[in-house]
Amino acid sequence: MTESLAIRKFSDLANPTCFLALAERVLPWLAALCCVLLAVGLFLSFTTEGDYQQGDTVRIMYIHVPAAWLSMMCYSVMALSAIGTLVWRHPLADVSHKAAAPLGAAFTLIALVTGSLWGKPMWGTWWVWDARLTSVFILFLMYLGLIALNRSMDDPSRAARVSAVLILVGFVNIPIIKFSVDWWNTLHQPASVIRLDGPTIDPEFLWPLLIMAVAFTLLFFCLHIMAMRNEIWRRRVATQRRLAARMAGRGD
């Protein structure tokens, strides 16, 4: 009984009209919470102490690390949506992975640029072709490829199915990015926050980092919900225009 109710609730949410109503209610709260956390995170980012080795460049970490996490989380959201497209053929899943791709590309770009701006003063170079940096660069190219693919096909459901297959094939890059620093000898340092034995960084740096990470995650979900809503409206406009053209054709 409870299970069927839960399934019905989930399928109600998956209905585009219900999704639009829910988005209207949720977005202002999500945006407000994101702004508050972003303000607190930025305040802490510039008021906490610098690192004894890195100096003030540690402040770049408070935007670089959340952006890098989001670049992988966004692709994981797209992979889950791709399963929704291929297994349940649900139109909202198509909308979800199409809307997420530009956001993923933007956060990956931020991670690459801020990483490079940290690398120059700390490593002495803007870029090295080590496993972590190269795999993240490939992720960026994959996002661009998926955006181009979606825009090159007129039929949205066909584009969604082709994109979904490519997204799932490309998902192999996510564990490669995560574990590249353990599997290969990289210039990029290994994980210092998400570790089995707990974070190894000082709380002075951990707090601003975590608050900025939550703020960036909320920003992603705000933008994703907005972009999904735009895509639903875009498809409705296209459907109504087709309908209008058909009606005009019958009238001739």
Place this chain on the structure above:
Amino acid sequence: MTHAFYIVTAYAVTAAVVLSLIAWTFFDGRARRRELAELDAKGLRRRGTAAPGGAPSP
């Protein structure tokens, strides 16, 4: 502040990308709302859906 150029550039690039993303999403949504409202004004509406800001159509 040590290495101010790198820190300021990193935050500026991040702000520019995030603000562009927010603006693009917001203006895209506004344009779609306007298109739906125009179609609605012409009497073209999907069955069972509400016009933006209006009551559900019969």
